[in-house]
Amino acid sequence: MTVLLMPGDDVPAWSTVRDAHGLEQMAHAADGWCVALDRDSLRCSIYARRPRICRDFAMGGEDCRAERRDWYGAHGDAAEERGGG
Numbered sequence: 648m649t650v651l652l653m654p655g656d657d658v659p660a661w662s663t664v665r666d667a668h669g670l671e672q673m674a675h676a677a678d679g680w681c682v683a684l685d686r687d688s689l690r691c692s693i694y695a696r697r698p699r700i701c702r703d704f705a706m707g708g709e710d711c712r713a714e715r716r717d718w719y720g721a722h723g724d725a726a727e728e729r730g731g732g
């Protein structure tokens with residue numbers, strides 16, 4: 648998932664990249680996940696400074712469920728169907 652940064656976002660510089668069009672966004676690690684995600688706790692390591700898009704993203708909302716469907720579909724895992732939101 649691409650998290651574009653908006654005017655007023657104040658995330659740490661180490662966590663961002665610019666795409667080919669010059670738009671600033673959260674960087675992804677080699678595993679494809681956001682670099683700010685703490686891999687041990689699966690929590691946002693910059694929670695207090697997370698981008699506006701992350702603040703507005705409703706856990707369990709339609710966008711969230713669509714992301715889960717895409718991820719589980721790409722990874723061939725039926726776990727989403729067993730208990731995901």
Ligand code: SF4
Nearest residue numbers: 681683684691697701
């Ligand atoms: S909530 Fe935190 S870890 Fe998740 S995408 Fe946003 S910045 Fe990255």
